[in-house]
Amino acid sequence: MTADADTLRIAAPAQAGASGRPRRKEGRRRWRGVALGLAGPVAAAAGWELAVRAGLSDGRLVPPPSRIAETFADLAATGELARHTVATVLRVAAGFGLGALAGTLMGAIAGHSGLARSLVDPTLQALRAIPSIAWVPLFILWLGIFEASKVALIAVGVFFPVYLGVMGAILSVDRKIVEVGRIFRLSGPAMVRRILLPAVLPGYVVSLRAGLGLGWMFVVAAEFMGASEGLGYLLVDGQQLGKPAEIVAAIVAFAVIGKTTDWLLVAATAPFLRWEDVVAQGETG
Amino acid sequence: MLILKDLGKTYVNGVRALDAVSLDVPPGEIVAVVGGSGCGKSTLLRLVSGLDRPTDGGVVLDGDEITAPHERIGMVFQEPRLLPWLTVAGNVGFGLAALAAGERDRRVAAQLARVGLADKAAVWPRELSGGQAQRVALARALVTRPEVLLLDEPFSALDAFTRADLQDHLLDLWHDAEPTLVVVTHDVDEAIALADRIVVMRPRPGRIAAEIAVDLPRPRDRDSAVWDAVKRQVLAALNGAREGRPTATAEAAAAWW
Numbered sequence: 001m002t003a004d005a006d007t008l009r010i011a012a013p014a015q016a017g018a019s020g021r022p023r024r025k026e027g028r029r030r031w032r033g034v035a036l037g038l039a040g041p042v043a044a045a046a047g048w049e050l051a052v053r054a055g056l057s058d059g060r061l062v063p064p065p066s067r068i069a070e071t072f073a074d075l076a077a078t079g080e081l082a083r084h085t086v087a088t089v090l091r092v093a094a095g096f097g098l099g100a101l102a103g104t105l106m107g108a109i110a111g112h113s114g115l116a117r118s119l120v121d122p123t124l125q126a127l128r129a130i131p132s133i134a135w136v137p138l139f140i141l142w143l144g145i146f147e148a149s150k151v152a153l154i155a156v157g158v159f160f161p162v163y164l165g166v167m168g169a170i171l172s173v174d175r176k177i178v179e180v181g182r183i184f185r186l187s188g189p190a191m192v193r194r195i196l197l198p199a200v201l202p203g204y205v206v207s208l209r210a211g212l213g214l215g216w217m218f219v220v221a222a223e224f225m226g227a228s229e230g231l232g233y234l235l236v237d238g239q240q241l242g243k244p245a246e247i248v249a250a251i252v253a254f255a256v257i258g259k260t261t262d263w264l265l266v267a268a269t270a271p272f273l274r275w276e277d278v279v280a281q282g283e284t285g
Numbered sequence: 286m287l288i289l290k291d292l293g294k295t296y297v298n299g300v301r302a303l304d305a306v307s308l309d310v311p312p313g314e315i316v317a318v319v320g321g322s323g324c325g326k327s328t329l330l331r332l333v334s335g336l337d338r339p340t341d342g343g344v345v346l347d348g349d350e351i352t353a354p355h356e357r358i359g360m361v362f363q364e365p366r367l368l369p370w371l372t373v374a375g376n377v378g379f380g381l382a383a384l385a386a387g388e389r390d391r392r393v394a395a396q397l398a399r400v401g402l403a404d405k406a407a408v409w410p411r412e413l414s415g416g417q418a419q420r421v422a423l424a425r426a427l428v429t430r431p432e433v434l435l436l437d438e439p440f441s442a443l444d445a446f447t448r449a450d451l452q453d454h455l456l457d458l459w460h461d462a463e464p465t466l467v468v469v470t471h472d473v474d475e476a477i478a479l480a481d482r483i484v485v486m487r488p489r490p491g492r493i494a495a496e497i498a499v500d501l502p503r504p505r506d507r508d509s510a511v512w513d514a515v516k517r518q519v520l521a522a523l524n525g526a527r528e529g530r531p532t533a534t535a536e537a538a539a540a541w542w
Binding site (some may be wrong): 129176179182183184185201272276 | 355359367411
C-alpha cells in the first residue's frame with residue numbers, strides 16, 4: 001500500500017516552514033521512490049503488450065494493456081462503467097457509514113466505561129473471530145437478496161476495525177494530559193472537545209482507513225452473492241461470458257476508486273493532524 | 286494565605302503517603318519542599334492543587350477550601366505536558382478560553398515574550414528543546430495570573446546548565462506578580478537558589494521533619510559561605526529524616542548526599 005506516501009503528503013506543509021531546500025530534496029526522493037515502484041509493473045505491461053503485438057501470444061486469457069484500455073473506454077462510452085461504479089460506491093458508502101457509526105459509538109462507550117467494556121467487549125471479540133463472509137447466508141435469509149443484506153455485510157466488515165481503533169485510542173489517552181485539562185478546570189464537554197477528541201483523532205483516522213479498506217473488500221463479496229449491477233457484478237459477468245479484459249477493467253476500477261476514497265479520507269482529516277508528522281520524519285530519515 | 290492543616294493521605298492500597306502536614310504560606314513566599322523519594326512531596330502538591338483529595342485535614346486558600354483544581358492555583362509538572370496538537374501559542378492560551386480572542390492573543394504574546402520565546406509562537410511543541418518546552422509550560426501556568434503556583438520537580442529532567450538558567454528565570458518571572466510558589470524538588474541547591482523557606486520531609490509516612498529559613502539576599506551567590514552553611518543544615522535535616530535518628534555530622538551528611 002501507499003500509506004507512507006500519504007503520511008508524507010500530510011507532513012509536507014508543516015516541514016516547509018524551516019527552509020525550502022530540504023523539502024525540495026525530500027520531494028525529489030519521493031518521486032524517485034514512486035518511479036522505482038512503478039518501474040516493474042510498467043515494464044511488465046509494456047513487455048506483454050509487445051509480446052502480443054509480435055504474435056507471441058493471442059492475449060485471449062491475459063489481455064494486453066491496450067485491450068483493457070479499449071474495454072474500459074467501451075464501458076465508459078456506453079455508460080455501463082458509470083452505472084456499475086455508482087452502484088458499488090453507494091453500497092460502500094451506506095455500509096461504511098453504518099459500520100463506522102456503530103463502531104464509533106460502541107468503541108466510545110467501551111473505551112469510556114470499564115463496566116460497558118466488560119459487558120460487550122468479550123462478545124464483540126468473539127463475533128470478530130467469525131469470518132465475516134460466513135454471515136452471508138444468514139443475512140440473505142434475514143434481509144433478502146437485495147441491497148439490505150449487501151450493505152449489512154459491508155457494515156460488519158467496517159465495524160470491527162473502527163470499534164477496536166476507537167476503544168484503543170480512548171484507552172491510550174495520556175492521563176497526564178487529562179490532568180492538564182483538570183488543572184484548567186475544563187467541564188466534561190470541554191474536556192471531550194479540547195483534550196479527548198484531539199488526542200483520539202489520529203488513532204480514529206487510522207481505524208477509519210482500515211474500515212474503509214475492508215468495506216471495499218466486502219463489497220466484492222456482497223456483489224458476488226447475486227447482484228445485477230456493480231463492479232463486482234462486472235467481475236462475475238466477465239468470468240461467465242469469458243471476457244478477461246472486462247474482469248481486469250473492473251479490477252482496475254476497484255483499485256482506482258478504493259485508493260481515491262482512502263485519499264479523500266486522509267485529505268479531509270489532514271488539516272486536523274498537521275501536528276502529527278512523527279511517523280513521516282522517521283520515514284524520510 | 287495558603288494554609289495546609291493536618292493534611293493526611295492514605296491511598297486505596299492502604300499506603301499512608303502523608304501524615305499530619307501543617308504549613309502556613311503567606312502570599313508571595315517561595316517555599317521549597319525537599320526530601321527523598323517516597324516522602325510524599327508530590328502527594329502534598331497534588332492535594333494542594335486539588336487534583337487529589339486528602340483523607341484527613343484540608344487545604345485552604347484565602348478562606349476557600351480546596352477540593353478541586355482552583356482558578357487561583359496554577360501547576361507546572363515535572364514534564365512540560367504540552368498538548369501536541371496545539372502550537373506553542375495555543376498551549377500558552379489554553380487556560381484563557383474564557384477571554385475574548387483579542388485579549389487572549391495579547392496576553393499570550395506578552396507572556397511568550399516574557400519567557401523569551403516570542404519567535405516560537407507558531408511552532409509545534411515537538412520542535413522545542415526540553416528547556417524551551419518547560420518555559421512554555423511555565424508561561425501557560427503564569428499567563429492565568431495564579432496567586433499560588435505549584436511546581437513539581439519542574440527542572441529535574443533538564444541538564445545542569447538549563448536547570449540553573451531556568452531557576453534564575455523563574456525568580457525573574459516571580460517578580461512580575463510575586464505569586465506564592467511551592468516548589469517540590471530533590472535538589473538541595475535548587476531549593477536554596479529559589480526558596481525563602483525550605484521544608485524538609487521524611488518518609489513513611491510523609492511528614493515535615495524540619496523547616497529552614499533561607500535568609501540570603503538575591504541574587505544568591507552559590508559559592509558563598511552562607512550558601513554552604515544553609516546547605517549543610519538542609520543536608521543534616523535530610524539525613525536525620527532519612528535515618529530516622531539524630532544526625533551524625535553535617536560533613537558526613539554532605540558527603541553522603
